[in-house]
Amino acid sequence: MRRYGGGMETRELRYFVAVAEELHFGRAARRLGIAQPPLSRAIRQLERRLGVTLLERDSRSVALTAAGSVLLREGRAALDAVAAADRRTRRAGQAATGGPGLVLATKTGASSELLPKLLGAYAAEPDAVPVEVLLCGIGEQERLLRDGRADVALLHLPYDSTTGLDTEELITEPQVAILPAGHPLARRPHLLLAEVEALPGLPMPRWPRADGSYPDGPGPEVRDHAQLFQLIALGRTVVVLPESARSLLLADLATVPVPDAPAVTTVIAWPPHSRSRALAGLIRTATRL
Amino acid sequence: MRRYGGGMETRELRYFVAVAEELHFGRAARRLGIAQPPLSRAIRQLERRLGVTLLERDSRSVALTAAGSVLLREGRAALDAVAAADRRTRRAGQAATGGPGLVLATKTGASSELLPKLLGAYAAEPDAVPVEVLLCGIGEQERLLRDGRADVALLHLPYDSTTGLDTEELITEPQVAILPAGHPLARRPHLLLAEVEALPGLPMPRWPRADGSYPDGPGPEVRDHAQLFQLIALGRTVVVLPESARSLLLADLATVPVPDAPAVTTVIAWPPHSRSRALAGLIRTATRL
DNA sequence: CCGCATCGATACCTTCCGGGTATCGCGCGC
DNA sequence: GCGCGCGATACCCGGAAGGTATCGATGCGG
Structure with missing residues (x-):
């Protein structure tokens, strides 16, 4: 049996995370659908109750303190856990009535x-x-x-x-390079990772990050495999993928094992x-x- | 950037966990330091907002539904995460002023x-x-x-x-049996796990579980190693421990390797x-x- | 079969806190 | 210097959380 002393409310965490992400009370308030003054007050209360300064603010800018970054990281994890409790409970309730198990x-x-x-x-x-x-x-x-x-x-x-x-x-599977069927290297029995990466005029594609932005680099931005394969067929890029990707290949693409690529x-x-x-x-x- | 739709509050989770653990609104309310009616109401509101029945209650007993057990498990995890956010933030704030890092x-x-x-x-x-x-x-x-x-x-x-x-x-280390120095088996070069467990009159000790209760069995209840070693010296029990436990041994105890015990x-x-x-x-x- | 105790639900009141509007104080830029 | 953007402050209001009293159901002992 455990005790949970009357601690932080998720509302406070949501508010803090919003401010910490926006670094701007006005925008954060708008995002939260409340006015700015209550938000300021809520953050101050949170700081007082924790006995910790979370944000360094002058009237021109807002910045996280060290404790603030800790709470941002831990707070997100906690909010995820609460959201998970909510969703999983809802689903457990509907499971009886035929929802997805x-x-x-x-x-x-x-x-x-x-x-x-x-x-x-x-x-x-x-x-x-x-x-x-x-x-x-x-x-x-x-x-x-x-x-x-x-x-x-x-x-x-x-x-x-x-x-x-x-x-x-x-399962564990080796990786293969995927090339246009007519490419000179497509007939090689195998390729080295370094060879693939150094292919002149065929930079590796860039995938979106979690936040939707793309890393910098020469390769084309791709969003899914269909797009990717079409770009490969067009001779604009090349990629190394697990062997099983073969099954969704277009007709005019070839695969070459890349033994030194990590399985x-x-x-x-x-x-x-x-x-x-x-x-x-x-x-x-x-x-x- | 993530959105956390206005979801459950930790207060509701604390309330539900208390009731789910006690399976009794009165006791849970006492434990929470509030009266029983607001607790009943809070649980009902939670159920309404989730659209799920969490507790099956007639006026003689309270029982968890399937969804209720999910929320108990997930809720505890979420409350732990919130408590962690609280504590780690406090400590991060005090770290600057010399607290433990x-x-x-x-x-x-x-x-x-x-x-x-x-x-x-x-x-x-x-x-x-x-x-x-x-x-x-x-x-x-x-x-x-x-x-x-x-x-x-x-x-x-x-x-x-x-x-x-x-x-x-x-590090990985083998385990050894710990016996009274004068015990007949203490001079053997090694023992099998089965031999140790079957020692007549020397049942393995019972350690407390997380909730403080002890499992059933013939062995003595022990709380720490000092207690344990004294009981071994008295010839009341025997135990298999990692080799490094040797360093805190009493003088009149002997160790015998148990090669088939898991490392x-x-x-x-x-x-x-x-x-x-x-x-x-x-x-x-x-x-x- | 009838009190009686137990336990959760309901009714009703009070308090307090979360949220809104108006305004201030401050720093920056035209 | 004046407007403007931004966070803080002051003040008010409504709703929700919490308390007390009570009800209704259920099991039990006499």
Whole structure:
């Protein structure tokens, strides 16, 4: 049995996170749908109750203190946990009335072979529940698991981080370079990573980050695999992907093994404390594939 | 940038967790320091807003629904995260004024060789901060990390669970049986686990669980290593411990290797998202020992 | 079968706090 | 110097949280 001394309210956390992200009380207030004065007051109260200065403010600028950055990081995690509690409880309530039993998050276009096999095998289990598949962008999965929008995800090491998640390895596969069918290197038995990266006139594509912005660089900005493959066919870029990406290839593309590229391991991941009956079943099915 | 739609307040979560743990509105209200009617109302409001029945109540008993158990589990995690945000922010504010920079949790009596070495080596680092050591009971460490009372912990696999934590392995050591010096088996070169467990009249001791209660069984209840060793010396029990426990042994005790007992790995563990400069330094020092 | 105790729900009142409007104080730029 | 942007302050209002009294149901002992 535990005691939770009357601590911070999530409202205060939401307010602080908004201000800390905007570094501007007016904008933060607008984003929160309240007026600016109550927001100022709320932050001051929070600072007084914590006995800590969170924001250094003069009338021209607002900046985070060291304690403020800690609360920004921890506060986001806490808000995610609260949001997860909310969503998962709602879903648990509706599960009885036919809603999806599990939400699985995976990267768009990835695991095109594994995923149908997994869903098929699981659906055949005696106590299977409906599985909703959530296709999402790069690096989005961890967030979805944390805030309760997903119960389980397929991640790809070493690209995705699994810190704070429980995982089981499913398959490991080598990577291949994907080239236009007519490219001179397309007939080579294999390529080295360095060779692929140094291909003149064929810079690696740039994927969007979590916030939607693109890193700097020479390569084209791509948003999904369809776009990517078309650009490769046009001879504008090149990419190294796990072997299984072959299954969604266009006709005029060729693959060449890249033995020194790190092998990609597909893992099934879930938040550590949530071990529902249905989730356990799905994981068991996955590891048996 | 993320939006957190106006969701649950921590007060509601605290209330629900109290009721779910007590399964009794009156007791829960007393525990929370409020009257019973506002508590009933708060739970009803929570249920209405979630659109989910959390508790099945007739006027004689209260029981959790499936959704209720989900909210109990997720709510505890969320409250821990909020408590962690609170505590870590407070500490970050006081850190400037000389408070402890890091709080390390370890089991009382364990790692008696490793811990001083680690603290010594870290203190010698150029940018070391003060480290407070928190001695705690079995299985308490995960909780301390989760709710922010500790920043880092020493855990012992396979006894402790590391789900949801980031870890680095430090050392792995075999286990030994600890016997009274005069015991007939004390002169054997090694013992099998089965032999130790079957010792007539020497049942394994029982350790308290997280909630303070003891599992059933024939062995004596022990609370710490001093108590345990005294009981062994008295010939009332026997135990299998990692080799390094030798360093805190009494004179009239003997150790015998137990090669088939699982090796114990000491790991340093920390919550996944909190990677402060000081913490990174401590972990680096630890892995270099 | 009838009090009686127990426990959650309801009714009603009070207080306090979250939120709004108006305004101030301050620093910057035209 | 004057306007303007921004955060802080002052003040008011409404609603929600909390308390007291009471009800209604249920199980139990006499």
